[in-house]
Amino acid sequence: MQIQTDRNQKEIKAHGTYLFPVRVSHEWLSNYERHTFMWHWHPELEWTYILEGEIHYQVHDQEHHLRAGDGILCNSNMPHTGRPVSEEDCHYVSITFHPRLLEGYKDSFLKEKYVNRIVENPSLPCLVLSPSSQWQADILVMLKKINELYHNQKEVEDYDFQIYLLLMEIWRLVCCHTSKTLENQIASKNLVRLKQILTYIHEHYPEKIALSDIAAEVNICPSECCRFFKRTMHESLFDYLLNYRIEQSLALLARGETVTETAFQCGFSTPSYFSKTFRERTGHTPREYQKLAIPPAVP
Numbered sequence: 001m002q003i004q005t006d007r008n009q010k011e012i013k014a015h016g017t018y019l020f021p022v023r024v025s026h027e028w029l030s031n032y033e034r035h036t037f038m039w040h041w042h043p044e045l046e047w048t049y050i051l052e053g054e055i056h057y058q059v060h061d062q063e064h065h066l067r068a069g070d071g072i073l074c075n076s077n078m079p080h081t082g083r084p085v086s087e088e089d090c091h092y093v094s095i096t097f098h099p100r101l102l103e104g105y106k107d108s109f110l111k112e113k114y115v116n117r118i119v120e121n122p123s124l125p126c127l128v129l130s131p132s133s134q135w136q137a138d139i140l141v142m143l144k145k146i147n148e149l150y151h152n153q154k155e156v157e158d159y160d161f162q163i164y165l166l167l168m169e170i171w172r173l174v175c176c177h178t179s180k181t182l183e184n185q186i187a188s189k190n191l192v193r194l195k196q197i198l199t200y201i202h203e204h205y206p207e208k209i210a211l212s213d214i215a216a217e218v219n220i221c222p223s224e225c226c227r228f229f230k231r232t233m234h235e236s237l238f239d240y241l242l243n244y245r246i247e248q249s250l251a252l253l254a255r256g257e258t259v260t261e262t263a264f265q266c267g268f269s270t271p272s273y274f275s276k277t278f279r280e281r282t283g284h285t286p287r288e289y290q291k292l293a294i295p296p297a298v299p
Contacts, residue, residue, distance in 0.1 A: 002033050002247070003040050008199050009079065011042045020160055021098035022167075024150035029055065029082065029090040033250050034282060036083040039198065045119070046074040046096045047170075049143045053090035057082045059126040060191060061232040071129035071140050073174070076119045078126065079194065093147045101164065102171050114175050122191050127174065135173050142166045193218050194232055197225070205245050206267045211237070246281050249274070254293040259286045 004012045015023040021044070029035045048057065049071045057064050057072055059080040066072060074080045076099055084090060099119050103111035118124060129136040146163050153159040200217045201209070214237065215225035229237040245266045252262040263274035278286050 002250075003037050005038075005040050007203055008195070009040050009202060011040045015042065015044045015096040015098065021101055022150070022160075022163060023094075023096045024147055025094050026051075027092055027094050029053075029084050033247065035089075037081060038244075038247060039079050039081045041077055041079045042096070043076050044096045044098050045076055046080075046094060047143055048072050048074070049093045049095070049140060049147070051091045051093060053088050054085040055082050055090040055092065056085055058234065060194070061234075062125055063234055064126070064128050066128070069131050069140070071136075071143060073127040073129070075121075075125055075127075078191075079198070080126075093143070095143060095146055095150075097167060101167065114171070118174065118178060124178070127178070135177055139170050139173055142170050190228075190232065193220075193228065197229060197237075201241055201244060205241065205248065206265055208267070208269075209241065242277055243281065246278055249278065249286070250289070250293070253286055253290050256290070262286065 006012060015021060029037070032038075048066075050066050050068050052068050054065065054067050057066050057080070059072075059074050059078050064072060065085065082090075099115055102115050129140055131137045131140055146166050149156055149159040149163050149166075156162065196218050197214055200214055204213075211222045211225065215222040218225065220228070226237055229240070233240060235243075245268065249262050249266045252265060253259075257265070259275060260271045263271040266274070268274035268277070275286055278284070278289070282289060284292070
């Protein structure tokens with residue numbers, strides 16, 4: 001499986017309901033193609049608590065190596081991705097909720113004083129939690145409690161109210177221990193630029209893309225475009241484009257498309273170059289992957 005997004009990489013999946021905008025789920029990296037969940041973003045805040053294994057978790061330009069017992073808050077509208085540290089799987093809990101749950105009524109003092117200064121601060125893409133810090137350990141304990149309540153809701157009549165109170169207490173701790181800073185205009189500009197580059201790649205990957213085309217999209221020179229992308233994403237622009245094309249090819253192969261047709265639909269100049277790149281990045285040839293992805297016909 002893979003995370004479903006629109007053309008701007010915004011996740012499509014609903015996170016709870018309008019009446020109770022909270023979703024708690026257990027996730028394993030091994031459930032995702034290539035054991036990596038692709039870059040995406042959503043307006044909801046997301047707490048992640050690592051139960052087993054390790055993960056490289058990147059939010060915007062910040063990458064963190066998280067181990068069992070650690071946690072992280074991914075801020076609203078921040079692009080993020082996760083990949084394995086080793087061959088060992090990573091099992092984690094994802095708690096996603098909309099900021100309006102914290103705000104109360106429209107334009108409330110809670111929203112202006114305690115929510116917006118964090119949610120709308122591009123210089124705070126994420127917050128890492130370690131059990132070695134007491135206030136962070138307290139949050140980790142509450143995240144565990146939210147997970148228990150959510151998955152035992154049939155046995156707890158007021159589970160939703162308890163979850164709401166826990167999220168409010170967690171947010172109070174975050175506000176108390178996060179210094180109030182002015183919005184970083186440079187960080188904001190870089191985030192917009194990154195999203196423009198990603199959107200251009202995701203819309204044009206089937207075509208022949210030149211570096212000059214991407215640079216022109218964000219109004220900078222090609223060399224600076226390369227430096228900016230590598231500095232922000234921790235991989236080259238060319239590597240990201242190839243990885244994205246391979247990612248898009250997986251669904252086509254799994255549907256039974258030919259290697260040749262898949263290669264051209266995903267922007268590769270020749271089927272042989274596609275096959276070579278596919279094997280380098282997945283460990284299988286396209287045809288080997290098809291045999292693994294397509295179940296044999298039942299006689």
